[in-house]
């Protein structure tokens with residue numbers, strides 16, 4: 001495995017909340033992961049036994065063609081689904097040992113999600129969408145305002161904070177989704193094909209913006225893509241084929 005953790009940054013804000021952070025900075029530790037979907041009487045093997053380790057501060061992509069297992073793996077790491085076999089430790093916690101309530105807490109407080117369809121709440125403004133998770137977390141009003149204002153600025157949307165999703169372009173909506181995902185200062189942001197609905201230029205701009213958040217704030221990203229231009233922007237490329245990891249390459253940035 002790589003030693004990319006060495007470039008991880010000080011994220012003291014996370015430590016006090018987590019309490020369980022792995023001292024080695026390992027955020028995801030998956031061993032022997034298999035996922036078999038049941039479709040009627042047919043077994044569909046989506047992941048065929050893979051090991052994956054993601055460290056604090058990484059900017060990693062799951063690359064692979066459609067059907068290779070990217071979404072399945074992100075869903076497992078995101079505690080949205082359970083593996084059929086294997087062990088998965090996320091943010092220092094063995095997911096198989098957590099109750100439904102604890103899994104929900106993990107998703108709310110420790111993980112950020114960006115999906116390919118933007119999943120913004122249509123009746124809320126950009127500002128309100130970004131603020132949403134902080135409201136759920138019970139963060140105080142002045143602190144919410146400080147963080148959301150600063151984040152919308154960081155993703156290049158400060159002038160558009162009062163627009164609703166329907167009044168924003170696809171790329172702008174996805175920037176709101178990224179702002180929302182990192183507002184809660186999660187240990188890990190999972191993004192499933194975040195550029196899937198964007199044109200090529202907007203896609204690479206979005207990834208560059210995510211990379212800046214990674215470098216300047218130490219936000220750890222694991223995203224998926226089948227677009228080589230997007231894949232080329234990642235610091236680490238984990239390539240999936242037919243439910244297996246066939247390559248894991250660290251790049252010089």
Ligand code: ADP
Pocket residue numbers: 037038039044045046064065066067068069070071072073
């Ligand atoms: P990717 O995101 O790389 O396109 P997926 O993880 O969505 O790949 O899918 C991996 C494999 O699992 C594919 O063969 C897909 O058809 C199958 N699959 C995904 N989700 C389900 C499901 N809910 N039920 C049955 N098969 C599924």
Ligand code: MG
Pocket residue numbers: 070071072192193
């Ligand atoms: Mg997918």
